[in-house]
Amino acid sequence: MRFIYCPLCGEKLSYRQLGDEVNVPWCDRCNRPFFDMFSSCVIVLVVNGEGKVALLKAADRVRAYRTLVSGYIQPGESAEECARREVQEEIGVVLHELRLIQTVWFPRGEQLMIAFIGYTKDQELRLSCEVEEAAWYEPEEAIHLVHPKGPGNASNLLVETWLKECQQKY
Ligand SMILES: [Zn+2]
Structure with missing residues (x-):
């Protein structure tokens, strides 16, 4: 802007x-x-102790694809603080580790997306009213449920990054 x-x-x-x-x-x-000016947002792929990832369905609009935890950074907050806060607010889990993967310019929203993988030991998801549904998925399944790969698409990038890391372990 x-x-x-x-x-x-x-x-x-x-x-x-x-x-x-x-x-x-x-x-x-x-x-x-x-x-x-532009907005800065975080997007977080939340991974549990079994390597499964949390995918969400937003309550505010009908979407074909599952999404990740995301939100706008507030003034006075670091991207890391925002990531932990949004994860806790949206799906009710606490992260014990956070890894910055990449930043991605999202042209349609004029937003800089700061993309993290966050690790939790929690299993139970407690959803905010913004979230209609959320569940743990194997990364092999999750990659087909998020938006297809494309410029500015941070959710696909994060799931793909995690999927590759899981496959390299075996
Ligand atoms: Zn003036």
């Missing part, structure tokens, strides 16, 4: 060069830049 007016005072922004960056939106009244 590119600012045209200052989000603080409403003044129309001008453009100026700041260091190496050209055409930075700038408010003359507030005397500060307003860089193009």
Whole structure:
């Protein structure tokens, strides 16, 4: 998202060069830049002690594909804190380990997805009202239930990463 007016005072922004960056939106009244903005989100593949993964069905819309835990990072929160909080809120399990796998730009939502694998010893899933259904799946099955591989698709990337790691063990 590119600012045209200052989000603080409403003044129309001008453009100026700041260091190496050209055409930075700038408010003359507030005397500060307003860089193009996007949302940062976490997406977490939750893995249990048996190597099974948690797939969800969101309550808010009809979707053909199962999803992973995800959510927007709040101001003041790290991506890791957000990942643990969202997992606890959405499916009620505690993570004892979190691994950053990759960050992925999701063009349709103008979002930077920060993709983790999170490990839990918990088995029981306690769902929030946002989640209609959630269950543990073998990774071999899960890869067919999430959205097919494509640019910006972090859920497929995470399940595929875990599936490959499981297959390498044998
Ligand atoms: Zn301003």
